[in-house]
Amino acid sequence: MSKKILIVGGGLAGTIIANGVCRHIGAQLRKGDVSITMLGTSDTHMYQPGLLYIPFGKIREQELFRPQRKVLDKRVIFHIDPAKHIDVEAKKVTCESGKVHSYDYLVLATGSRIMPQNIPGLAEGAHWLYDLEGARKMRDALDKFEGGKIVVNVNAPHKCPVAPLEITFMLKDYLQGKGLWDKTEITYTYPIGRLHALEPVAEWAKPAMDEAGIKYETFFNTKSVDPAAKTISSEEGVTLNYDFLVTIPPHNGAEVITASNLGAGGWVPTNKTKLLREGSTDVFVCGDTTNIPISKAGSTAHFEADTVIDNLVSLLTEGRWARDYDGKVFCFVETGMSTGTYVWFNYSTPPNPGAPSQMIHWFKLAYNRLYWLSARGLL
């Protein structure tokens, strides 16, 4: 009897898993002992971290996209038919088309989505770069910006935890390059009592912002934005004026997760080392979709996906568990337009970012191209 692997979601996590499993079980796929099916929402695969460069005109849009079919191993059965309901008891997934897929192993890799509409006035008053449309609008608005007060506003939860700092420092370099820095004031707001969730990164960011002349407001959880008055107010009682508002919007998980009662907010309760849905032995959860208290980031999805691949392959071919996820995360941090650093950590090793350098910035630029090897499961 053929074993069916069903992957819901065609982002980085789902794609790496699909391709990675294919590479390890070629013989079983040839014999028809195993099939791998992916349910995606789009025929296009986007390199999401590349959006960071769009507002600054530092990357061509076409570099962010590849046809999903070409990114996927040919042996993966790919449907552009979003999942509408997931029934983990009956082991069936119903798609928007009405088609029903059964499975032996399910991988939930449905990702996260921005929810600026969750905060009154935010969608109308702010710019963001977390989707292509938003990044384009921000690029066009920055082109017309002639100086004034910029607020970079960070909301929880959000993916890519270093992006807020990257945006802030890149904005400063961008405006300096345009000769507008003397006419500009940037204020960075952050939900907790320091400038970044990672304490060593916060310790680096504070003197860097002080030196750059960037202001900051901590313990700032956005309550509302008044686009007409151009003010943003926090739950903590602070109101800031702005001429140009950049937000890191709050995120939720996918609607299909909440609609299927698999997790509040679209985040699936997940064992943090097994990457199995709590209460399931045949449902893996990977990437932003989990509720694990860990960074929602591409690298998290990547390292989790490697673990899921090893375990799926081992379960299918040897009937045993291969290994646990150790919580590894690795993030590049762009510290301006020409320097960068990186940070890595896992469940037992705290982060310890090094000094920014041009070399690491170049490596990040190289990774922007190498990403496609990651998605193919080769890197």
Place this chain on the structure above:
Amino acid sequence: MSERTTIDARGAFCPGPLMELIAALKLMQIGDEVEILSTDKGTANDVPEWTAKVGHETVAVTDKGDHWSVVVKKAK
């Protein structure tokens, strides 16, 4: 009926216990409680400081030996 959720943020460096708490409270109803478990000593101070600023209630802070437990009630 109010509910209690537990977030096990022990060993979690990023986004960390307070960010997890803030995100969790957004999904809860007024009167619900969330217990956050943390190995970060700062949590025992950071969470009560933030709840006092924003108007939620810190119900309990307990030293469990190898970690801290902080219980917060959503008040608004």
